[in-house]
Amino acid sequence: MTEKLVYPDAQSLARATADHFVTQARRAIQQRGRFSVALAGGSTPKAAYTLLTHPEYSSQLAWQQIHIFWGDERCVPPDHLDSNYRMAWEALLRHVPLPPQNIHRMPGELPPHQAAEAYQVELSGFFAFPASARQHQTFDLVLLGLGPDGHTASLFPGSPALEQTDRWVTAVEHRHPPAPLVDRLTLTLPAINAAAQIVFLVSGAGKAGILAQVLAPPQGEPRLPAQRVQPASGELLWLLDEAACQDLP
Numbered sequence: 001m002t003e004k005l006v007y008p009d010a011q012s013l014a015r016a017t018a019d020h021f022v023t024q025a026r027r028a029i030q031q032r033g034r035f036s037v038a039l040a041g042g043s044t045p046k047a048a049y050t051l052l053t054h055p056e057y058s059s060q061l062a063w064q065q066i067h068i069f070w071g072d073e074r075c076v077p078p079d080h081l082d083s084n085y086r087m088a089w090e091a092l093l094r095h096v097p098l099p100p101q102n103i104h105r106m107p108g109e110l111p112p113h114q115a116a117e118a119y120q121v122e123l124s125g126f127f128a129f130p131a132s133a134r135q136h137q138t139f140d141l142v143l144l145g146l147g148p149d150g151h152t153a154s155l156f157p158g159s160p161a162l163e164q165t166d167r168w169v170t171a172v173e174h175r176h177p178p179a180p181l182v183d184r185l186t187l188t189l190p191a192i193n194a195a196a197q198i199v200f201l202v203s204g205a206g207k208a209g210i211l212a213q214v215l216a217p218p219q220g221e222p223r224l225p226a227q228r229v230q231p232a233s234g235e236l237l238w239l240l241d242e243a244a245c246q247d248l249p
């Protein structure tokens with residue numbers, strides 16, 4: 001099931017995101033005793049993460065049962081300005097009573113392929129499946145952003161990472177001209193698409209063009225990475241603000 005919800009502005013989008021996080025967390029904890037969420041990097045989700053530290057939200061969450069993961073990470077130390085972990089730590093994690101062992105950071109400081117292997121092991125252990133499991137479900141919630149080129153997490157157009165089917169985590173070489181080659185870690189499509197719920201957060205007029213491309217009726221094979229996010233059995237939700245929707249029909 002795919003649903004789109006549109007909000008007047010970035011602030012109301014952030015509130016809707018925080019509300020949704022609380023709803024999903026309470027539902028998962030009630031049903032399974034824990035809530036696993038993969039956070040998005042970038043700038044869009046930051047306002048929602050900050051809202052979750054406010055007592056009106058934070059007091060509704062059983063932080064001891066909440067497990068934080070990442071959808072992707074830059075291959076930098078955790079205190080680096082480009083680190084998605086650092087953004088989430090500053091905006092949310094340092095302000096809430098999360099047990100340290102519930103924070104499952106992608107080890108961006110390690111050599112990329114070693115880091116991807118280490119996180120793969122961590123995910124396999126956390127989502128340990130009985131052999132009989134028919135549908136491997138991963139996260140209760142995956143939050144994703146949308147890049148101007150249609151990338152999501154660190155799955156960039158044309159990247160071999162898009163074709164990874166037998167791993168949940170992979171290393172990505174990403175050149176951002178004129179910036180030098182930046183290595184990244186990312187969840188793969190199988191890991192993302194096995195989630196119970198996937199939520200894209202898209203805000204601002206700058207994303208209107210790419211959003212219209214991504215949400216256009218499919219013509220043949222999906223071209224853009226974000227179009228290949230198709231939950232196997234979970235839900236797909238787009239939380240949008242009006243500015244990002246201005247090019248939608």
Ligand code: 6PG
Nearest residue numbers: 041042043044145146147152153
């Ligand atoms: C990253 C993100 C990336 C991001 C999009 C949107 O590490 O940068 O995972 O996929 O979500 O590029 O970024 P903004 O929210 O900053 O527009």
